[in-house]
Amino acid sequence: MKxxxxxxxxxxxxxxxxxxxxxxxxxAMVKVIPGDEAHxxxxxxxxxxxxxAMRSYLGLDRPWPAQYLTFLWHALHGDLGTSVSSHTSIxxxxxxxxxxxxxxxxxxxxxxxxxxxxxxxxSALRRRRASDAVVRAGVVVAAGLPTFWLALIAQLLLATDxxxxxxxxxxxxxxxxxxxxxxxxxxALLADSPxxxxxxxxxxxxxxxxxxxxxxxxxxxALRTEIIKVLDSEYIDAARAKxxxxxxxxxxxxxxNAGGPAITVLGATVAxxxxxxxxxxxxxxxxxxxxxxxxxVANSDRFAVIxxxxxxxxxxxxxxxxxDLVQLIRDPRLRVLAAVS
Amino acid sequence: MTTSPRRPQxxxxxxLAVAACLSLPFLAACAGGGAGSSGSAAGGxxxxxxxxxxxxxxxxxxxxxIQAVQAETDTVASLVYxxxxxxxxxxxxxxxxxxxxxxxxxxxxxDITLRPGLTFHDGSPVTAADVQFTIERDLAxxxxxxxxxxxxxxxxxHSPTSLTINLTAPxxxxxxxxxxxxxxxxxxxxxxxxxxxxxxxxxxxDAGSGPYTLGAxxxxxxxxxxxxxxxxxxxxxxxxxxxxxxxxxxxxxxxDLRAGSADIALKLSSADAAAxxxxxxxxxxxxxxxxxxxxxxNPNVGPTKDVKVREALQMVYDYAxxxxxxxxxxxxxxxxxxxxxxxxxxxxxxxxxxLAAAKKLLAQAGVTTLTLRYQPALAQFTQEATLFQxxxxxxxxxxxxxxxxxSDWLTSLSSTNNIPELMLMGDVPRFPDTGIYxxxxxxxxxxxxxxxxxxxxxxxxxLNQAKVTAADGARCTLEEQAQQLIYxxxxxxxxxxxxxxxxxxSGITGIVADPNANPVNLRTVRVSx
Numbered sequence: 001m002k003x004x005x006x007x008x009x010x011x012x013x014x015x016x017x018x019x020x021x022x023x024x025x026x027x028a029m030v031k032v033i034p035g036d037e038a039h040x041x042x043x044x045x046x047x048x049x050x051x052x053a054m055r056s057y058l059g060l061d062r063p064w065p066a067q068y069l070t071f072l073w074h075a076l077h078g079d080l081g082t083s084v085s086s087h088t089s090i091x092x093x094x095x096x097x098x099x100x101x102x103x104x105x106x107x108x109x110x111x112x113x114x115x116x117x118x119x120x121x122x123s124a125l126r127r128r129r130a131s132d133a134v135v136r137a138g139v140v141v142a143a144g145l146p147t148f149w150l151a152l153i154a155q156l157l158l159a160t161d162x163x164x165x166x167x168x169x170x171x172x173x174x175x176x177x178x179x180x181x182x183x184x185x186x187x188a189l190l191a192d193s194p195x196x197x198x199x200x201x202x203x204x205x206x207x208x209x210x211x212x213x214x215x216x217x218x219x220x221x222a223l224r225t226e227i228i229k230v231l232d233s234e235y236i237d238a239a240r241a242k243x244x245x246x247x248x249x250x251x252x253x254x255x256x257n258a259g260g261p262a263i264t265v266l267g268a269t270v271a272x273x274x275x276x277x278x279x280x281x282x283x284x285x286x287x288x289x290x291x292x293x294x295x296x297v298a299n300s301d302r303f304a305v306i307x308x309x310x311x312x313x314x315x316x317x318x319x320x321x322x323x324d325l326v327q328l329i330r331d332p333r334l335r336v337l338a339a340v341s
Numbered sequence: 342m343t344t345s346p347r348r349p350q351x352x353x354x355x356x357l358a359v360a361a362c363l364s365l366p367f368l369a370a371c372a373g374g375g376a377g378s379s380g381s382a383a384g385g386x387x388x389x390x391x392x393x394x395x396x397x398x399x400x401x402x403x404x405x406x407i408q409a410v411q412a413e414t415d416t417v418a419s420l421v422y423x424x425x426x427x428x429x430x431x432x433x434x435x436x437x438x439x440x441x442x443x444x445x446x447x448x449x450x451x452d453i454t455l456r457p458g459l460t461f462h463d464g465s466p467v468t469a470a471d472v473q474f475t476i477e478r479d480l481a482x483x484x485x486x487x488x489x490x491x492x493x494x495x496x497x498x499h500s501p502t503s504l505t506i507n508l509t510a511p512x513x514x515x516x517x518x519x520x521x522x523x524x525x526x527x528x529x530x531x532x533x534x535x536x537x538x539x540x541x542x543x544x545x546x547d548a549g550s551g552p553y554t555l556g557a558x559x560x561x562x563x564x565x566x567x568x569x570x571x572x573x574x575x576x577x578x579x580x581x582x583x584x585x586x587x588x589x590x591x592x593x594x595x596x597d598l599r600a601g602s603a604d605i606a607l608k609l610s611s612a613d614a615a616a617x618x619x620x621x622x623x624x625x626x627x628x629x630x631x632x633x634x635x636x637x638x639n640p641n642v643g644p645t646k647d648v649k650v651r652e653a654l655q656m657v658y659d660y661a662x663x664x665x666x667x668x669x670x671x672x673x674x675x676x677x678x679x680x681x682x683x684x685x686x687x688x689x690x691x692x693x694x695x696l697a698a699a700k701k702l703l704a705q706a707g708v709t710t711l712t713l714r715y716q717p718a719l720a721q722f723t724q725e726a727t728l729f730q731x732x733x734x735x736x737x738x739x740x741x742x743x744x745x746x747x748s749d750w751l752t753s754l755s756s757t758n759n760i761p762e763l764m765l766m767g768d769v770p771r772f773p774d775t776g777i778y779x780x781x782x783x784x785x786x787x788x789x790x791x792x793x794x795x796x797x798x799x800x801x802x803x804l805n806q807a808k809v810t811a812a813d814g815a816r817c818t819l820e821e822q823a824q825q826l827i828y829x830x831x832x833x834x835x836x837x838x839x840x841x842x843x844x845x846x847s848g849i850t851g852i853v854a855d856p857n858a859n860p861v862n863l864r865t866v867r868v869s870x
Binding site: 033034035036037039040041042043044045046047048050051053054057083085086087088089092096097100152155156159160162163164165166167168169170172173174176178179182198202205281282283284285287291292294295298299300 | 370371372392394396399400402403405408410411482483484485486487488489491537540541544557559560561562563565582584586587588589590592593596597599600602603718746747748749751752755771781788789790
């Protein structure tokens with residue numbers, strides 16, 4: 001137990017160091033890009049005196065190391081600074097848009113699992129048959145589809161032409177719910193409005209599917225390979241010889257033992273989904289962290305860029321940490337390794 | 342050892358069938374109710390016929406009207422707030438909150454009488470104290486429209502509806518630049534001022550007196566304004582509400598419009614707007630807001646220091662060809678240094694392509710290579726830069742194309758030696774006032790907004806004189822003289838103005854060019870019964 005606690009402590013320290021390095025690299029990269037945040041903040045028509053006053057107000061007249069340390073100190077207290085385009089808190093701005101992206105990635109994850117797991121099971125059970133080949137070919141195509149292109153085509157065919165889904169936005173025009181969490185579906189439920197929940201779900205299902213599809217292929221491939229490995233194990237033969245039904249066999253013995261790599265893939269996928277969300281959000285008119293970062297770059301809002309990258313980095317580090325913990329809990333071999341390392 | 346696939350295989354097909362059956366009602370329900378329509382577009386269905394949905398690209402960073410220099414903020418601020426004065430379609434200054442207004446002779450003060458009986462949305466009266474509060478608050482924040490208030494000294498309040506704004510130096514532009522300063526409800530903002538002069542609160546709250554009130558804002562990507570029945574110029578043909586939604590992708594905007602889930606689409610690409618021409622019930626207005634393409638030449642350093650080189654470069658660009666190839670002919674070439682939308686312009690001969698003459702001049706000057714900076718984020722800039730490169734090659738000069746970010750370019754303006762020798766950019770006058778624009782762009786004292794680093798004492802003298810001249814006619818004459826001098830100095834390649842498309846559904850009117858907005862002002866939108 002002591003060994004495991006040590007392992008968790010080391011992972012926590014490593015996560016903190018990763019975030020520190022990320023903040024340093026992002027800050028340095030943003031600083032070496034030519035340009036003047038103070039002029040952007042003061043406005044295009046600002047006089048040199050106004051630009052100078054803004055530079056002083058934003059603390060940009062201080063040396064870089066001092067700026068970085070101040071930024072770090074404030075960031076540790078939840079303050080990511082002030083946006084030079086909106087002149088308001090960056091943390092609050094990110095707080096407004098992040099739930100939307102988390103919801104999009106969350107629904108995408110559910111869709112990914114709902115497609116990839118049954119497909120991988122079916123494919124593994126029917127390996128080297130025609131249907132397996134068809135599914136694998138489909139997976140290769142899905143993995144290779146550029147998200148932006150897929151989003152445009154899906155929108156054109158399914159929303160614009162066939163009108164099966166709404167084209168853009170969180171809800172239908174002139175429809176909204178009071179914001180509590182910032183996630184439209186959760187807020188609709190909190191508002192006790194099933195119709196709005198349905199409305200929001202209809203708006204989310206197509207972008208989430210588009211986001212999930214390329215990643216579904218990765219999960220499918222990882223899971224299919226592992227299921228085949230497990231199915232070829234002797235203990236599965238033994239279980240089958242004992243008369244265990246296929247459903248029970250799959251749920252009790254195959255999936256739990258084949259799930260390790262799949263969980264790692266899932267963790268990595270969530271992180272990548274948040275990164276890819278920018279393209280989907282842009283096409284489907286959703287206002288998430290991707291759209292926030294894109295606009296921050298367009299507006300030369302460097303503090304907002306640093307804040308956004310740090311928040312995404314923190315999410316990825318947290319997910320990675322959680323995946324390690326889950327693997328540690330579900331796999332006794334890892335616990336032994338952690339204890340002795 | 343392999344597993345037998347037999348039993349699971351038999352269960353697969355029913356499972357797929359069940360999944361398909363379950364998804365059908367879902368698709369049907371989404372298609373029926375979720376696809377959403379404003380239900381509304383004018384000409385659409387019935388009673389809620391004036392609830393419009395407006396889609397636009399680019400993020401609204403804040404609804405604080407101090408940032409009305411940003412077009413996206415101004416789109417909403419111009420609906421919720423009123424300025425003291427504004428410009429009419431003929432570029433004439435007219436009162437909004439101000440009933441009367443005048444720059445005093447000597448241009449050191451501005452006298453203003455407020456329209457009586459005006460109230461903010463919370464019912465409190467609009468007073469001279471609110472005007473003073475707004476100006477001083479904007480200057481304290483020192484950002485956005487604060488740059489238009491440089492030279493402010495104090496306010497003398499004569500009565501709740503009468504005041505004089507005193508200036509530190511004569512400035513006939515001050516009154517005109519007040520057209521972008523929206524008046525705030527001082528009591529309300531002071532109550533929520535916190536430590537940031539109310540910027541955080543105003544980001545998503547209403548302290549205005551305009552024709553629309555701001556609904557609850559959960560995200561700036563989806564803002565709804567509602568027609569205010571107590572507005573002093575209430576008009577029942579204004580839409581009852583407008584939902585202003587951010588949709589960054591132009592093709593998505595077009596799809597929304599085609600499907601009826603949007604009624605007005607701003608910032609469409611020209612290609613998407615052109616494609617909408619075949620859609621029933623959708624029209625497109627091509628708006629000329631004076632948005633002009635320029636290549637600014639730095640007359641202080643490098644080859645462009647030679648006026649003959651600058652003249653030659655003006656003869657290289659294929660004006661008509663560029664307009665047709667890049668902007669599908671949606672625009673017009675310009676004859677002087679300003680877009681045709683601006684007043685007070687002398688008659689100038691304009692620009693034409695003459696590669697042979699340009700080649701001769703460039704050879705005489707010994708110019709073999711030049712560098713053009715441009716922002717590749719806009720595809721049209723890249724096209725124009727490439728076109729110019731090709732034209733210049735025929736004139737015997739190699740043009741190097743080097744990208745530059747907007748903020749880097751802004752930084753370069755702080756010193757004439759750092760300004761690029763050639764810089765391609767689009768610009769739109771922020772006010773339909775020639776004197777203000779010339780002062781920003783050509784006065785040598787305007788460091789930071791003088792795009793080329795141009796400096797000519799004779800021009801400075803005329804512009805400084807214009808600034809202190811209160812009489813419009815005399816001011817206009819000075820500005821025309823300045824333009825003639827600038828024209829002769831060949832400061833920039835003045836390419837053309839281009840039109841921006843705004844598409845809208847039938848039954849909507851008032852989608853027109855507005856001197857106060859780029860491309861349109863939603864205040865002018867009306868819905869037919």
